[in-house]
Amino acid sequence: MALKNLYIANVIGSWMKAPKIWKISVLGDAEVGKTSLVNRFVYDTFKDDMESTVESKAYKRKVDGITLMVWDVSIYEEHVDKILRGSKAILVVGDITRKNTLNTMHEIARFLDGYNGIMIFIGNKSDLKYQAEFWKDDLKKLADEYSSPFYFTSAKTGENVDNVFREITMGS
Ligand SMILES: Nc1nc2c(ncn2[C@@H]2O[C@H](COP(=O)(O)OP(=O)(O)OP(=O)(O)O)[C@@H](O)[C@H]2O)c(=O)[nH]1
Ligand SMILES: [Mg+2]
Secondary structure, eight states: OOHHHHHHHHHHHHHHHSOEEEEEEEEESTTSSHHHHHHHHHHOOOOSSOOOOOSOEEEEEEETTEEEEEEEOOTTOSOHHHHHTTEEEEEEEEETTOTHHHHHHHHHHHHTTTOOSEEEEEEEOGGGGGGOSSOHHHHHHHHHHTTOOEEEEOTTTOTTHHHHHHHHHTTO
């Protein structure tokens, strides 16, 4: 084989073997549990005393042979557009115990208008169901508007957290 062909074969070979890396961004109002969800998913841990996230940060976990690069997007982030660029999926998170965080989810979804990846709506803190200010009907209505799935999760108990990410890697 000519040297050039050998080179091309090598490049294509390593490209095919390269791990799949998918970017996922997590958005939502202050204190809805964005960092807690990421911590639960990546480290399987939970803390009651969380500090507010000042700087957006990426975390990695491999699922179904795919490396997920999960971006915990700070509410202070000035370059949201840049972070969202190339996201395979965007998680839009609200806190079920605060109705205003559902309004923020609506605003975020409007802001994302035209995004053609997977958008998933999440009502977090499902362990506090008895304090819920919004529930299934409200979240379903929002999700249906964007033909997107929705989940209720608890970063505290871990309920449904893995299922959200499975939704993304499913059928890959
Ligand atoms: N009961 C309960 N508390 C939660 C859950 N998820 C997060 N929390 C608590 O809610 C508070 C905020 O959680 P964070 O993960 O810091 O929320 P955040 O969206 O990252 O907040 P910012 O970075 O300030 O925007 C913390 O006190 C968490 O312990 C949950 O599923 N259930
Ligand atoms: Mg945070």
